[in-house]
Amino acid sequence: MTQTSNFETILLEQKRYFESGKTWPVSFRKAQLRALLKQLKQHEEELCKAVFDDFGKSAIEIFMGDLAVVYQEIRWLLCNIDRLAKPKRCRTNLGNLPGKSRIIMQPIGTVLILGAWNYPYNLTLVPLVSAIGAGCTAVVKPSELPTHAMKILSKIISSTFPKEYIFLAEGGAEVASYLTQLKFDKIFFTGSTGVGKMVYQSAARNMVPVTLELGGKSPVIVSPSADLAKAAKRIVWGKFFNAGQTCVAPDYLLLHRSLKQTFLEYLVGEIKTRKYDQGAEQYVSIVTSKHLERLIALISSEKVYYGGGYDLASRYLEPTIMVDVEEDDPIMQEEIFGPILPIILYDHFDDVLKYIGRKEKPLAAYLFSQSKEERKAFLTKLNFGGGCINDVVMHLNNIHLPFGGVGASGIGAYHGEAGFLNFIHPKSVFVRSKYFEPTLKYPPYTKWKKRI
Numbered sequence: 001m002t003q004t005s006n007f008e009t010i011l012l013e014q015k016r017y018f019e020s021g022k023t024w025p026v027s028f029r030k031a032q033l034r035a036l037l038k039q040l041k042q043h044e045e046e047l048c049k050a051v052f053d054d055f056g057k058s059a060i061e062i063f064m065g066d067l068a069v070v071y072q073e074i075r076w077l078l079c080n081i082d083r084l085a086k087p088k089r090c091r092t093n094l095g096n097l098p099g100k101s102r103i104i105m106q107p108i109g110t111v112l113i114l115g116a117w118n119y120p121y122n123l124t125l126v127p128l129v130s131a132i133g134a135g136c137t138a139v140v141k142p143s144e145l146p147t148h149a150m151k152i153l154s155k156i157i158s159s160t161f162p163k164e165y166i167f168l169a170e171g172g173a174e175v176a177s178y179l180t181q182l183k184f185d186k187i188f189f190t191g192s193t194g195v196g197k198m199v200y201q202s203a204a205r206n207m208v209p210v211t212l213e214l215g216g217k218s219p220v221i222v223s224p225s226a227d228l229a230k231a232a233k234r235i236v237w238g239k240f241f242n243a244g245q246t247c248v249a250p251d252y253l254l255l256h257r258s259l260k261q262t263f264l265e266y267l268v269g270e271i272k273t274r275k276y277d278q279g280a281e282q283y284v285s286i287v288t289s290k291h292l293e294r295l296i297a298l299i300s301s302e303k304v305y306y307g308g309g310y311d312l313a314s315r316y317l318e319p320t321i322m323v324d325v326e327e328d329d330p331i332m333q334e335e336i337f338g339p340i341l342p343i344i345l346y347d348h349f350d351d352v353l354k355y356i357g358r359k360e361k362p363l364a365a366y367l368f369s370q371s372k373e374e375r376k377a378f379l380t381k382l383n384f385g386g387g388c389i390n391d392v393v394m395h396l397n398n399i400h401l402p403f404g405g406v407g408a409s410g411i412g413a414y415h416g417e418a419g420f421l422n423f424i425h426p427k428s429v430f431v432r433s434k435y436f437e438p439t440l441k442y443p444p445y446t447k448w449k450k451r452i
């Protein structure tokens with residue numbers, strides 16, 4: 001049997017399993033979530049070692065960015081699933097009385113989950129947890145780039161679940177592309193905007209609904225009213241965690257011209273304090289040599305204020321700050337997704353809003369400011385997926401906030417309740433009482449004629 005016909009068989013078997021109703025009871029879903037949690041905990045060491053082997057990420061950072069997030073999602077769902085899965089009572093309009101209205105939280109069916117590589121467990125398992133919680137069956141295709149992480153995930157999934165319930169497909173772009181052409185009931189994709197567009201097109205051919213968690217260039221603004229020391233500390237952390245390979249990392253900095261020298265000193269001081277050295281526990285490698293070469297090509301050496309060094313053998317790229325960057329510089333033409341922070345200077349806050357407003361809507365935006373007017377303008381005039389005031393990245397960490405993009409940075413949102421709802425069809429149902437018949441709707445319309 002070829003790999004592709006194997007996928008079609010699995011999809012068919014998963015659809016049958018779903019239709020058997022086995023995955024629908026909340027007790028079943030809870031048991032599966034507990035089983036997954038147990039397996040992950042039992043394999044924690046192997047899971048950490050795999051990502052370390054892939055791109056040198058330390059166990060602490062794997063815990064912070066991957067495992068703790070998945071554990072939180074499972075625990076939150078276990079506490080909330082009874083409430084979420086229950087049919088919702090709704091008011092009934094006067095014309096439909098006597099009768100009852102309900103929304104049934106119907107599991108959407110058999111779903112496809114495609115993950116990106118940068119947080120290999122988080123980006124694959126968080127949506128899977130929501131799909132299990134919603135009562136779906138699922139095929140999961142993690143990124144092929146962190147090969148060790150993909151192998152251990154595959155081992156855990158296949159030893160925890162039968163393949164007609166949850167199946168992990170290994171492989172690269174060809175496998176992913178083939179899967180998106182099949183008639184799943186939902187596709188949940190995390191990755192780049194370019195590939196997201198292809199997934200959207202394939203899904204449209206079968207009228208398959210999608211959630212697209214994409215990327216983009218997320219700006220951070222530092223205004224003269226900001227606490228500069230705190231701003232530098234938080235921006236440096238958010239930018240260089242995972243060596244900038246985070247979808248919501250600040251991509252570029254818009255800095256008020258008057259702050260240039262002071263803020264650069266704060267930034268460099270903060271980078272030195274954090275010790276992002278080659279091989280350091282707190283600094284990961286670039287995922288592949290190809291990715292590193294792309295990043296090096298984006299650096300214009302005459303604009304480097306700090307850093308710029310690299311080592312091809314260990315795929316190390318030093319935290320790098322570029323100054324006096326202009327809109328048409330190569331670094332401003334694509335999502336950086338690496339440890340390079342370009343700085344563009346501004347004179348008026350309005351110009352900043354106009355600059356961001358003429359670009360694609362970003363996945364995240366951040367503002368460091370104590371000014372009420374600036375905060376209000378930032379929140380009302382700009383359109384972005386989500387963000388923070390006086391911090392970066394941390395909105396992602398709140399399970400009560402739906403996380404997702406807008407426009408080119410994505411469609412839909414997840415985490416917590418928003419995640420669960422991705423895999424639910426809210427089925428609206430009206431139950432008519434047998435006692436009363438509204439006569440006006442039935443022809444002949446003689447009674448209407450008297451009224452009109």
Ligand code: NAD
Pocket residue numbers: 114115116117118119123141142143144171172173174176177180190191192193195196198199213214215216246247248335337363405410
């Ligand atoms: P990518 O788009 O290259 O790959 C993502 C997934 O798509 C992988 O599993 C890959 O195998 C698959 N894929 C590749 N070609 C495909 C095709 N033709 N059809 C269907 N699937 C295909 O992204 P990446 O390099 O893994 O991740 C980096 C990107 O992801 C960045 O743009 C980043 O901003 C974004 N990202 C977004 C989020 C978010 O939550 N919004 C999170 C992490 C990463």
